Amino acid sequence: MQQKSMTPDRFTFVPVLDACASLRALEEGRQAHAQIIQTGCEADIFVGASLVDMYAKCRSMEDAERVFNNMPSRAMFSWNAMILGHVKCAQAQKALDAWRVFNKMPSRDGGLWNAILGGCAMHGHGKEALQHFEWMGEEGVQPNEITFVCLLSACSHAGLVDEGMCCYASMSKVHMISAKLEHYTCMLDLLGCAGHLQEAENMTTMMPGKPYVAAHKALLGACTIHGNMEMGEHIAKKILQLGPENAVGYLLLSNIYDSACNRHLSDKVEQQRKERDCHNSIKLISKIVRRAIMVRDANHFHHFEDGVRCCMDYW
Numbered sequence: 001m002q003q004k005s006m007t008p009d010r011f012t013f014v015p016v017l018d019a020c021a022s023l024r025a026l027e028e029g030r031q032a033h034a035q036i037i038q039t040g041c042e043a044d045i046f047v048g049a050s051l052v053d054m055y056a057k058c059r060s061m062e063d064a065e066r067v068f069n070n071m072p073s074r075a076m077f078s079w080n081a082m083i084l085g086h087v088k089c090a091q092a093q094k095a096l097d098a099w100r101v102f103n104k105m106p107s108r109d110g111g112l113w114n115a116i117l118g119g120c121a122m123h124g125h126g127k128e129a130l131q132h133f134e135w136m137g138e139e140g141v142q143p144n145e146i147t148f149v150c151l152l153s154a155c156s157h158a159g160l161v162d163e164g165m166c167c168y169a170s171m172s173k174v175h176m177i178s179a180k181l182e183h184y185t186c187m188l189d190l191l192g193c194a195g196h197l198q199e200a201e202n203m204t205t206m207m208p209g210k211p212y213v214a215a216h217k218a219l220l221g222a223c224t225i226h227g228n229m230e231m232g233e234h235i236a237k238k239i240l241q242l243g244p245e246n247a248v249g250y251l252l253l254s255n256i257y258d259s260a261c262n263r264h265l266s267d268k269v270e271q272q273r274k275e276r277d278c279h280n281s282i283k284l285i286s287k288i289v290r291r292a293i294m295v296r297d298a299n300h301f302h303h304f305e306d307g308v309r310c311c312m313d314y315w
Contacts, residue, residue: 008035010044014122017050026058033067045071045115046122049078053123056085061094076102076132077119110141117150126158133167143175145183152186156193164190181207188215192222197231213242 008016013036020029033042033051041047048071055064064085068078079102086095113136120129133151136143143151148171155164168187171177184207191200200222204215216239223232292305 008039008041010041010047013041013047014050017047017054018123021050021054021057024058026055026060029054029058030063042067042070043072045073045075046119049075049081049119050123052078052085053081056081056088059085059089061085061089061091073115075119076116077123077125077128080128110144110147113141114144114146114150117147117154121150121154121157124154124157126154126160126163129154129158130160130163130167143177145177145180148175148177149182149186152183152190156186156190159194161190161194161196179206179208181209181212185215185218188218192219193225195222195226197222197226197228201231201235213239216242 013032016032017029020026020032029051036042036047036051042051048067051067052064052071055061055067064082068074068082071078079098083095083098083102086092086098113132116132117129120126120132129151133143133147136147148167151167152164155161155167164187168179168183171179171183184203187203188200191197191203197219200219204212204219207215216235220232220235220239223229223235
């Protein structure tokens, strides 16, 4: 990433810090911390929480306390990391003091709770997110659309299908919040990764507005993972109907055939993809040079003029 002169952001640093924490790689974590300071991401609530968690799990509580004390806003995840870090380092009194301070804090507002749930989602802590959501209700804080995006995302990343379905149902039935594209996307990811492909496809028919290519791509990816060739073919055709330029539809379908050891169909799909790419290129060339171009494949002559194919892409 650095060799390509790409600047890392919070979405880069959080998983890096998680990996360092899991491996107890303190020196690598400190190197990541130095880069975080250089990029100005240290003030981000999620990055800060990940830094505290990393240092605490690496048993470097002085570093954890330094980051924690400099945080402009502290999410519950950060408090949890500090308290558990003190416990693991046999610093019982410090753990107790931190717990007492946290309990004396005034009621957290919806924005802080959403930040907490978002942090849980980014770290894959689904059960913790559900617990925090329960505490949020006990404090009388009403959830909003963002709350459920974070909650459903946390359930998806942790594979909590039943819990995610319950949260999705309560969103409209209990909290009177209408599902938006982001909520459907989370549910597609949750159901698709768990192999509930038919339920996931049914979910696409409920999405507001026109069909979304991204949603069908996610479902096609799930078909590939679970080797469902029949549904994969069906979804791939939908993707290509929504936009023939979506080459990923050909690629994923080819992967499904490969997984099913159907080399003939895999090669056929790859040939169709290349032909489609070739036709798109020729359409563009005909428009640039302002000339009619005729191309022949194994079955047809194709005429291109002013960026359009004469058959209107019917064959």
